[in-house]
Amino acid sequence: MNTNEPAPRPSLSRRELLGGTVALPLVAPMIRTGKRTPGPTLVGSSNGLDGMRKAYPALLEGSHPLDVAIEVVKVQEADPTDHSVGLGGLPNEDGVVSLDSACMDAETHNSGAVAAIENILHPCEVARLVMERTDHCLIVGKGAYEFARMHGHPHTELLTEEARRIWLRWKETMSDRDDRLVPATRPEEEKHGAIVPSRFERHGTIHCSALSKGGKLACTTTTSGLAFKIPGRVGDSPIVGAGLYCDQEAGSAGSTGRGEAAILSNGSFACVEMMRSGMHPKDAGIEVLRRIVRQARRAAGWQPSLLREDGWPAFSIQFYLLDPTGRYAGVTLGGPAKFAVADPEGGPRVEDLERLEP
Ligand code: ASP
Numbered sequence: 250m251n252t253n254e255p256a257p258r259p260s261l262s263r264r265e266l267l268g269g270t271v272a273l274p275l276v277a278p279m280i281r282t283g284k285r286t287p288g289p290t291l292v293g294s295s296n297g298l299d300g301m302r303k304a305y306p307a308l309l310e311g312s313h314p315l316d317v318a319i320e321v322v323k324v325q326e327a328d329p330t331d332h333s334v335g336l337g338g339l340p341n342e343d344g345v346v347s348l349d350s351a352c353m354d355a356e357t358h359n360s361g362a363v364a365a366i367e368n369i370l371h372p373c374e375v376a377r378l379v380m381e382r383t384d385h386c387l388i389v390g391k392g393a394y395e396f397a398r399m400h401g402h403p404h405t406e407l408l409t410e411e412a413r414r415i416w417l418r419w420k421e422t423m424s425d426r427d428d429r430l431v432p433a434t435r436p437e438e439e440k441h442g443a444i445v446p447s448r449f450e451r452h453g454t455i456h457c458s459a460l461s462k463g464g465k466l467a468c469t470t471t472t473s474g475l476a477f478k479i480p481g482r483v484g485d486s487p488i489v490g491a492g493l494y495c496d497q498e499a500g501s502a503g504s505t506g507r508g509e510a511a512i513l514s515n516g517s518f519a520c521v522e523m524m525r526s527g528m529h530p531k532d533a534g535i536e537v538l539r540r541i542v543r544q545a546r547r548a549a550g551w552q553p554s555l556l557r558e559d560g561w562p563a564f565s566i567q568f569y570l571l572d573p574t575g576r577y578a579g580v581t582l583g584g585p586a587k588f589a590v591a592d593p594e595g596g597p598r599v600e601d602l603e604r605l606e607p
Contacts, residue, residue: 333453338473486509
């Protein structure tokens, strides 16, 4: 795990960082204590890497951190091959793609969110409109759709052919007590490698936290949520404090993975509060994961499937943390191995998540 302490590494050229043509040296800024001064930094889920490559140059040039965070996640919202978000996201149990998204601006300490919104390609932009063009923090369902349309967002069919096939396969394999039958011949979707994810593998989301050149924080989270969810189910992503949170005095954080665990722990808020107490983002994130393990063990009294046979949570959850000095971390309980980061020291890249083990 990169602890963001100064490390002896070769300085990358601006050309290497940005893929541009002009090779200007861009050396990590340091202060005398050896602690890194805040530089423009992005931290988020690994599926944010493409978006970071596209949007990080704007952060380096001084763009607002919320503008940049939103540009990062919009790349995945529009990518039909990412089944965790936006276009191509896996649908609810009725086959309808239902999206949740939120954003937060630390400078104004304001947030906006939409939940269970359908047929809108960029819910993160609608979340921002809720923040900037209403006196509310969250608009859901039909109201959110109509609000988006009022602001010029087009009606878009988000269920792709591949996502429909995965959903149909799930419907057909759910039970041997209904009348749906799996086709006798090998289904088309399996030929293309698409398989039905197991209960705790149906998660996926994109989060991005951003620290601007001027030291301002902002963040956004966007998702199609838990695949095959009960219609109307809302996860953590649009819930301020759960799926994301930032405070200019303390830091920014967001989550992916089991949304119910992020809601029940108020996980992103907890991460930020621990950074406020002076903890390194890595230690803050791991401490919140430890708390979630204890909470899951208590919850297993009525929901035993939350735990594996060895007593460790069967689900996965991740937090991405960034403090106002530019220190960052990605932590995980199970699940993926990497997170995405972009800073002046190395440009956009993936790093290993810090893993909480049994
Ligand atoms: N955390 C989100 C949710 O629970 C999406 C996910 O990662 O599955 O809705």
